[in-house]
Amino acid sequence: MDVKECGRHVFGVCHDHLAPHVSDGIVVSEHVTYKKLISTIAGELKIDETRKKIKARYIVEVNASPLFICNEMSVKLYVLQFRLEDCVWIFKASCRRGIELFKVRFFQDVHTCPLKDHVFTQLQATVGFVSGFAALKLVNYKRIHTPNDIIEAIKNTFGVDINYQKAWRAKERTIKMLRGKPAYGYRQMARYVYMLNSVYPSSHIRIHKFEDNKFMYLFVALQPLKSGFEYCRPEVVVDGAHLSGAYKGTFVSASTLDGAGCILPIAYGVVDSENDNSWTWFFENFKIDFGERDSMCVVSDRHESIIKVVSVVYPNVPHLACIWHLWKNVCTNFRKSKDRLSDIYYAMAKAYCKDEFGFF
Structure with a gap:
C-alpha cells in the first residue's frame, strides 16, 4: 500500500483472503493516545474492546515515521515496520482466530535509517x-x-x-x-527627563508621583515648541488618547496650527485617565509655561473634565468644540442623512461671520 502522508501514523490492514492489492487504511494523528490507538485497531478488527483483553507492549513514538500493519495467513499476524527499506526496525505480534489477545513474537527496536528521516517528518516552529x-x-x-x-x-x-x-x-x-519590559521603561523616566533638559535647556518638564513614589503624571513642553507657539495664532487644541499595553493610561497633548496650516505640538504628557485632577494638573502646568495670550481660545472634544477645568484655570478664555468630533456625533445620531448633511455641516463650520453662518 503506497501511503505518503507525513506527520501522521498510517496503518494499513491487509486481509489475505482478499486480493493482494486490496487494503483498508487506518489514519491516526501522530499525537494519538494509547487509548485511541487501541480503540482504532480494535474497531478495524471488530474486537470487543470492552473486554479489555488487548495488550500492547510497544507505543509508537510521537516523531516516528509512518508505519503499517499487515494481516497475513490464517493466523492473524500484525507487523509494524518503517517504510524506509534500509531500516531494520520491526515489531511483530499475532493472535489466532477467536482469540482477542495479541502476543508479541519479535521486536527489533534499533533504527538504521538516517536521523533526518524520522525526526524531520514534521517541521514545527517554536x-x-x-x-x-x-x-x-x-x-x-x-x-x-x-x-x-x-x-x-x-x-x-x-x-x-x-x-x-x-x-x-x-x-x-x-x-x-x-x-x-514596560516596567523598565517607566524606571528610565528620570533619565529621559534629564536628557530632555540637557538637549533642550529652559524646557518645562514636570513629573508627579504617588506617595509611594510610583509614577502618576508627566508634563513636557520643550523650548523649541514654546518658541514656535509665539509665532502662531493663540489657538490651543487639546485631546487625549488611551494607551494600551501592560500599564494603562492616557496620552494628552496640546497643539496649534502654524502659518503653513500644519499641526504644531506645543505640549504633551501622560496621565492616569481623563478626569478633573489630571486635566487640572495639565492645564496648570500649561499656564505656568505659556501664560494667557490675547484672543486665546481652547478647542476640545467637549469632555466634561476639560470644560470644567478650562473654566477654572482660564476663566477668560473661550472654550470651543472641535468640528471633527462634533461631526462624529452628527454621523452617530443621523446615520441615514450624513451624506446629505456633510456639505452643509462643513460649510457652516468654516463660515467666518455670523451672516454667512446664518445663511444655512
Whole structure:
C-alpha cells in the first residue's frame, strides 16, 4: 500500500483472503493516545474492546515515521515496520482466530535509517524561532508588523504553519527583547527627563508621583515648541488618547496650527485617565509655561473634565468644540442623512461671520 502522508501514523490492514492489492487504511494523528490507538485497531478488527483483553507492549513514538500493519495467513499476524527499506526496525505480534489477545513474537527496536528521516517528518516552529525571525521586521518601531503578517511570512519562507497565538507570543517576546519590559521603561523616566533638559535647556518638564513614589503624571513642553507657539495664532487644541499595553493610561497633548496650516505640538504628557485632577494638573502646568495670550481660545472634544477645568484655570478664555468630533456625533445620531448633511455641516463650520453662518 503506497501511503505518503507525513506527520501522521498510517496503518494499513491487509486481509489475505482478499486480493493482494486490496487494503483498508487506518489514519491516526501522530499525537494519538494509547487509548485511541487501541480503540482504532480494535474497531478495524471488530474486537470487543470492552473486554479489555488487548495488550500492547510497544507505543509508537510521537516523531516516528509512518508505519503499517499487515494481516497475513490464517493466523492473524500484525507487523509494524518503517517504510524506509534500509531500516531494520520491526515489531511483530499475532493472535489466532477467536482469540482477542495479541502476543508479541519479535521486536527489533534499533533504527538504521538516517536521523533526518524520522525526526524531520514534521517541521514545527517554536516561539523562540519565530521571534528571532520576526526581529528584523520589528527593529523599526514605526513599522506595522501584525501576528497575521508573521504567520504569512513563516509560511512563505519555511512552509510551516503556525497559529495566531504562537505568532502573537513571538511578537511580544521580540518587542520585549528589542525595547525591554514596560516596567523598565517607566524606571528610565528620570533619565529621559534629564536628557530632555540637557538637549533642550529652559524646557518645562514636570513629573508627579504617588506617595509611594510610583509614577502618576508627566508634563513636557520643550523650548523649541514654546518658541514656535509665539509665532502662531493663540489657538490651543487639546485631546487625549488611551494607551494600551501592560500599564494603562492616557496620552494628552496640546497643539496649534502654524502659518503653513500644519499641526504644531506645543505640549504633551501622560496621565492616569481623563478626569478633573489630571486635566487640572495639565492645564496648570500649561499656564505656568505659556501664560494667557490675547484672543486665546481652547478647542476640545467637549469632555466634561476639560470644560470644567478650562473654566477654572482660564476663566477668560473661550472654550470651543472641535468640528471633527462634533461631526462624529452628527454621523452617530443621523446615520441615514450624513451624506446629505456633510456639505452643509462643513460649510457652516468654516463660515467666518455670523451672516454667512446664518445663511444655512
